[in-house]
Amino acid sequence: MSDFHGIIFAYGSVPELGELVRNRTASSLPFCGRYRLIDFALSSLMNAGIHDVGVIMQRDYQSLLDHLGSGKDWDMGRRLGGLRMLPPFGLPEYHQGDYTGTIEALNAVSTYIRGLSAKYIVMLHGNTAANLDLRAAIEQHLRSGAEITAICTESTPDYRHHRYIADPDGFARRIVFNQTEAGEGVASLEAYIISKDLLVGMMDACAANSHYHFHRDAIAEYLAAGGKINVYLHRGYGKRIMNTEAYFRTGMDMLRPENRAELFPPERPVRSKSHADVSTYYGENSVCRNSLVADGCLIEGEVENCVLFSDVRVSRGAKLKNCILMRGCVVGEGVILNNVIADKEVGVSPYQTLMGSAKLPIVIPKKSKI
Amino acid sequence: MKKSCIAMLLAGGQGSRLYALTQDVAKPNMPFGGKYRIIDFPLSNCANSGIDTVGVLTQYRPLQLNSYIGGGQPWDLDSTDGGVFILPPYQTAGEAGSWFSGTANAIYQNISFIEMYDPDNVLILSGDHIYKMDYSKMLREHIEKDAACTIAVLQVSMEDATRFGIMNVGADGYVSEFEEKPKQPKSDLASMGIYIFNWKKLRKYLIEDENDPNSSKDFGKNIIPNMLNAGEKLWPYRFDGYWRDVGTITSLWDANMDMLSTTLINLFDPSWPIRSRSIPRPPHYVGEDAKVVHSIVTEGCVIEGEVENSVLSSSAKVGKGAKVLYSVLMPGAVVEDNAVVEYSILGENTVVKSGAHVGAPPDGSDAWGVATCGPNIEIRQGAEVPAGAMIYKSEEV
Numbered sequence: 123m124s125d126f127h128g129i130i131f132a133y134g135s136v137p138e139l140g141e142l143v144r145n146r147t148a149s150s151l152p153f154c155g156r157y158r159l160i161d162f163a164l165s166s167l168m169n170a171g172i173h174d175v176g177v178i179m180q181r182d183y184q185s186l187l188d189h190l191g192s193g194k195d196w197d198m199g200r201r202l203g204g205l206r207m208l209p210p211f212g213l214p215e216y217h218q219g220d221y222t223g224t225i226e227a228l229n230a231v232s233t234y235i236r237g238l239s240a241k242y243i244v245m246l247h248g249n250t251a252a253n254l255d256l257r258a259a260i261e262q263h264l265r266s267g268a269e270i271t272a273i274c275t276e277s278t279p280d281y282r283h284h285r286y287i288a289d290p291d292g293f294a295r296r297i298v299f300n301q302t303e304a305g306e307g308v309a310s311l312e313a314y315i316i317s318k319d320l321l322v323g324m325m326d327a328c329a330a331n332s333h334y335h336f337h338r339d340a341i342a343e344y345l346a347a348g349g350k351i352n353v354y355l356h357r358g359y360g361k362r363i364m365n366t367e368a369y370f371r372t373g374m375d376m377l378r379p380e381n382r383a384e385l386f387p388p389e390r391p392v393r394s395k396s397h398a399d400v401s402t403y404y405g406e407n408s409v410c411r412n413s414l415v416a417d418g419c420l421i422e423g424e425v426e427n428c429v430l431f432s433d434v435r436v437s438r439g440a441k442l443k444n445c446i447l448m449r450g451c452v453v454g455e456g457v458i459l460n461n462v463i464a465d466k467e468v469g470v471s472p473y474q475t476l477m478g479s480a481k482l483p484i485v486i487p488k489k490s491k492i
Numbered sequence: 493m494k495k496s497c498i499a500m501l502l503a504g505g506q507g508s509r510l511y512a513l514t515q516d517v518a519k520p521n522m523p524f525g526g527k528y529r530i531i532d533f534p535l536s537n538c539a540n541s542g543i544d545t546v547g548v549l550t551q552y553r554p555l556q557l558n559s560y561i562g563g564g565q566p567w568d569l570d571s572t573d574g575g576v577f578i579l580p581p582y583q584t585a586g587e588a589g590s591w592f593s594g595t596a597n598a599i600y601q602n603i604s605f606i607e608m609y610d611p612d613n614v615l616i617l618s619g620d621h622i623y624k625m626d627y628s629k630m631l632r633e634h635i636e637k638d639a640a641c642t643i644a645v646l647q648v649s650m651e652d653a654t655r656f657g658i659m660n661v662g663a664d665g666y667v668s669e670f671e672e673k674p675k676q677p678k679s680d681l682a683s684m685g686i687y688i689f690n691w692k693k694l695r696k697y698l699i700e701d702e703n704d705p706n707s708s709k710d711f712g713k714n715i716i717p718n719m720l721n722a723g724e725k726l727w728p729y730r731f732d733g734y735w736r737d738v739g740t741i742t743s744l745w746d747a748n749m750d751m752l753s754t755t756l757i758n759l760f761d762p763s764w765p766i767r768s769r770s771i772p773r774p775p776h777y778v779g780e781d782a783k784v785v786h787s788i789v790t791e792g793c794v795i796e797g798e799v800e801n802s803v804l805s806s807s808a809k810v811g812k813g814a815k816v817l818y819s820v821l822m823p824g825a826v827v828e829d830n831a832v833v834e835y836s837i838l839g840e841n842t843v844v845k846s847g848a849h850v851g852a853p854p855d856g857s858d859a860w861g862v863a864t865c866g867p868n869i870e871i872r873q874g875a876e877v878p879a880g881a882m883i884y885k886s887e888e889v
Contacts, residue, residue, distance in 0.1 A: 155775030156791070194565075195772075379777075386774050394772045399765040401526030401790040401804075402776070403754065410784050416775040417527065417791050420760065430775070 124203075126260065127240035127318075128167040128175035129228075132160055132186055132248035133221055138365035141485045142465065147179065148363060149248025150186040152448045152466070154376045154385070155416040155429050158189050159363065160248040161394045162385075164196040169390040170256035172244060174203035176234060178227050180210055180220060189395055196393050208234055223335035224312075225328045232325060235318075243321055245314045251372055252311060252360035253385050253392060259354040263315045268293065268352035270320065270344070273313035275356050278304040281364040284337050285309055286353055293350040297341060308353065310337075311360055320344075358384035370463060370483045373429050373446045377412055397449065398432040407438060416449075423453070437472070444480065448488075462486065493573045495609040497631050497688070499543050500599055501534055503619035504551030504592055509740045512866030512884045513839055518550065520619030521557040522744070523805045523822040523840065525751040525759070526788040528768045529560060530738060532567075533624070534617045535576070536766040539567040541627035543615065545574035547605055549598045551591060554580060566769040579605060594709030600698040606691065614694060616687040616711065622747050623684075623735040624757060624764050630729045631688055640693045640724035641716065643667065644686035644731050656682035657712050659728050667726035670716050681728055684735055687711065693724065733757070741882075745837055745862045748803045748820045752786055773806055781812065797827070811846070819851065822867070831871075835879065839867030848872065852879040 132149035139148055149160040160177075167175055175198055179186055192198075193205025208231045221227040224245075228235055235243075242263075244256060254273060263271040272286055272294065286294035287307035298307065324340040333339035345351070359381050363369050375381045386392055398418030404410065405422035413425050416432040423440030431449040436442060439456040446463045453459065454472035461478035464470070465488035474492055478484035486492065507519025514522070520531035531548075538546050546569060550557055557578075564576035579602050583589030592598035599606075599616065606614060613634065615627055625644070634642035645659050654673060659681045662668035671677070697715050701707050707714045720726060734757040736747040750756045759766060773792030778784055783798045792807035797814035804810075808821040811829035818835045821827070825838040828846040836851035844850055848871045851863035861880030870886045871877060877889060 156772065377777075382774060382777070391771070392774075396770065396772055399527070399767050400759045401788045403752075403760075404784045404787050404789065406786050408785060410778040411782065412780045413778050414775040415778065415789070418760070420754075 124174070124239075125241045126170075126172050126174075126315075127238050127243050128163075128172045129235075129243055129245045130160060130163045130167075130175060130177045130248045131224060131227060131245070132177050132183070133180035133227055134247070134249060135182065135220055136249065136364055139363070139369060140366050141487045142366060142369060142463070143182070145182060145488060146185040147182055147248070149179075150183075150189055151249065151363065151369065152431055153251060153363075153373065155414045155431050156397075157392060157394045158186075159251060160186070160189070161196075161392055162251055162253060163246040163248050164193075164198070165390070165392040166246065166252070166254040166256050167244065168196045168198065168393065170244075170260060172256070173198050173200055174206075174240065176206045176208045176231065177248070178208045178231055180227070180230075183207075183209065191395065195395050206234070221334070223333075223338070225325060225336050225340055226334040228321070229325050229329050232322075232329075235325070236322060238318060241318055243314075243316050243318050245316065247312050247362060249364075250311060250313070250360065250362045251385065252313075252356060253358060253387060253390050254311075254313065254356055254360075255390065256315075259356075260315060262354050263352055266292070266352035268350060269317045270341075270349070271315040271352040271354050273311050273315075273354050273356055274308040275311050275360040276308060277360065279309050279362065280368060281362065283309045284312075286351065288353045292353060294353050295345060295350050297337065297345060299338065308355060311356060311362070312337075313356075315354075358387075366463075366483065366485060367481060370446065370461075370480070373463075374427070374444070376414055376429060377427060405438070408436075423455075423457075431466075446483075465489075468492070493609065495545055495574070495611045497543060497613040497615055497627075498545040498547070498574075498606065498609050498611045499534075499538050499615040499617055499627070500602070500606070501531070501538075501546055501548045501617045501619055502595055502598060503531060503557060504549050504554075504598060505620070506552040507620065507739065510744065511741070511882050512864055513741075513744075513837065514553075515866055515884060516553060516556075517867075518553050518557045518619075519739070521560055522738075524622065524738070524744075525748060526790045526803055526805055527770065528766060530622065531557070531561070531619050532766050532768045533622050534619060535561075535564075535567045535569065536764075537623075537625050537627060538615075538617075539569055539767070540764050541625075541631075543627060544569065544571050545609055545611075546576045547579045547602060548576060548619075549579050549592065549602065551581060551598075554578070560769060562769065566767050568767075574609075577605065594707075594714075595711045596698060596701055596707075596715050597709035599694075600702050600709070603695060603698065606695075611691050614689050614691050616689065618685045618737075620739055621685065621735060621737055622750075622757070623731075624733060624761075624766070625686070625731060625735075626764075627688075630686075630731075633729050634688045634727065637666075637727040638725060639666075639688075639727035640690050641719055642688045642727045642729050643716070644684040645681040645728045646684050646731055646735055647680050648682045650677060650680055653677035653680050653682060657685075658682060661728055665727070667720065667728055670712075670720055670726075672712060681730070683712065684731065685712070685737075687716075688729075693719075741837065741862055741864055745820060745835075748837075749801070749818070751788060751803060752801060770806060776804075779812075782810075797829075818853075836863040836865070836877075838865050839869070841868050842866070842870070844871045845873040845875070847874040848877070849875075850877040851881075855879070 198205035285307040409424040418432040450467040507514040660669040776793035779796040824841040
């Protein structure tokens with residue numbers, strides 16, 4: 123598979139995620155009890171035998187770097203190739219905020235992209251909760267003879283997205299931008315398999331014209347010039363996480379066995395960095411229902427419809443319902459929490475009550491003490 | 493590179509008193525306490541004590557143990573000038589080569605490995621003990637007391653003393669006499685099977701013992717008594733924490749149950765982590781109608797039934813209406829809907845089909861015991877496995 127090289131876009135800060143991304147990028151958001159969102163992109167590549175991967179990052183990437191380490195958790199700690207971190211290199215001084223678009227992000231690391239010996243690039247976004255069967259997608263891409271394959275989903279995302287309209291021959295020659303509802307065509311997961319030469323050509327053309335966007339500029343131009351795009355449909359669970367409510371809802375989605383089965387099929391395991399050195403302990407009076415609990419937790423209280431990351435403590439008499447508690451949270455005696463997202467290492471002192479709603483969950487920032 | 497102390501871990505024993513559980517794997521590779529294998533305890537103790545070179549002596553069914561230890565990364569034992577080394581018996585030019593014929597012989601056969609590190613001292617460990625111990629403290633005492641050998645000892649009750657190797661201590665604090673399983677013990681200091689030897693001295697005694705045709709080539713039976721008789725200084729290092737030998741079904745079950753008490757041994761202590769190799773699995777899921785009380789549960793488990801006073805290793809499954817009470821489920825064990833498993837140990841990937849019943853609570857009789865099902869077997873639908881049973885194959889039920 124040395125013909126393929128992975129690129130993961132992990133620069134997006136997604137301001138709609140508010141407090142949750144104050145100290146991290148959307149790609150390093152903790153997810154489903156023991157993962158970070160980028161684990162899905164990394165594992166999808168790993169499971170397709172792609173071990174050479176560049177991760178494009180721009181700011182607030184300490185937590186991401188800490189998580190990725192040498193890449194060995196995804197078999198990407200290689201002597202030759204392997205995982206490469208791609209932070210900005212000499213950004214112009216006037217540049218503020220995120221990269222304007224994907225093409226700008228690629229041009230910021232253009233030396234790296236140009237230097238690749240791979241013939242094809244697999245581009246993924248790091249904030250996508252999807253276990254992609256990239257082996258099947260690559261096979262279809264090669265068979266189709268197209269220069270680009272767009273990986274799409276049949277489901278309708280709840281955020282602004284682009285839709286491809288495929289002709290009966292399976293190739294898309296039209297794209298509609300910024301849709302918010304179901305309509306013609308299928309929704310792009312913004313994951314692509316693309317010939318390296320074509321991509322470099324697109325990067326150059328955009329740079330010459332001060333264009334920054336992959337879809338609005340490069341793809342639109344490619345289609346206008348008569349290009350066709352092969353569409354690969356990902357049939358399992360697939361969501362990009364674009365705001366706090368979606369983060370909460372997607373987290374709660376994981377309590378349903380059918381969603382877990384789609385995200386964690388045995389033939390395509392999801393790898394991650396491992397933290398806890400001990401199993402979870404349930405006390406004499408604990409109650410736990412419909413919940414996901416990672417290793418290293420101590421549960422003495424009541425937990426219902428919750429996702430608990432590792433090393434969470436739930437003291438006696440505490441009642442947690444519809445909550446997501448990240449690693450190292452400590453919940454004191456008699457605490458009542460409803461519809462709460464507690465970021466890492468939050469401490470809640472005894473007999474506090476916090477009630478959010480499903481539409482507007484309360485987010486407790488990292489390391490705060492209540 | 494010269495080392496102050498390296499460790500030699502005896503992991504070659506068959507563990508024959510674990511019967512069905514060790515028919516395919518070595519005892520040190522036995523899953524334990526949810527997330528661990530038994531060998532994680534001595535390996536983690538080494539790593540936490542700053543001992544960075546560990547030779548693991550394997551002999552019986554080494555395949556799974558070798559792949560579990562691998563390069564030693566989970567224990568940070570993958571350093572450039574040390575690390576963890578699997579040491580199987582081997583042949584040399586012109587000699588037939590032989591199996592390890594005793595604990596002392598196993599070390600004797602690896603003298604050349606030890607000499608590569610030119611150590612001042614060698615720590616001898618067993619692969620079947622559950623405990624947390626800072627070997628660096630023991631080493632410090634060993635050096636201070638200028639001992640030829642320091643033996644870790646545990647204070648036990650006088651009744652228990654008859655089951656152990658007992659150290660009698662003289663007025664100067666040094667060991668004056670060693671008795672193996674004495675009928676009338678004179679002391680309550682039991683050997684834990686953990687020794688630090690001055691390497692030059694040990695080397696001499698190993699070679700002498702090897703040349704003695706009547707020797708059983710064992711540390712407890714030969715080396716220690718020989719050293720005592722020769723007037724060497726043997727120092728007892730007193731350890732007062734949790735320590736269990738898990739060589740039998742009952743002791744393995746007991747020690748697993750001990751893990752449910754957070755006071756006997758604290759596995760949550762970040763200053764002394766017991767580390768293990770594990771493939772990440774999704775968090776465990778506890779269903780709508782499930783009940784989990786006073787239990788240990790590990791990643792990848794799915795619990796839809798009732799779990800009480802039990803230890804569940806990774807990816808164990810408990811179906812709807814099923815009950816798991818006072819039991820140990822090893823990785824991948826499955827208890828299907830409406831089955832009952834009580835006072836039992838289920839081996840890796842063993843499936844208890846729906847409606848089957850394994851084990852029974854103690855009835856006060858001598859015949860009662862923990863029911864054990866070996867790995868990779870299937871207990872057929874509706875079957876009854878009585879207390880104390882030992883199941884090797886699916887066909888037995």
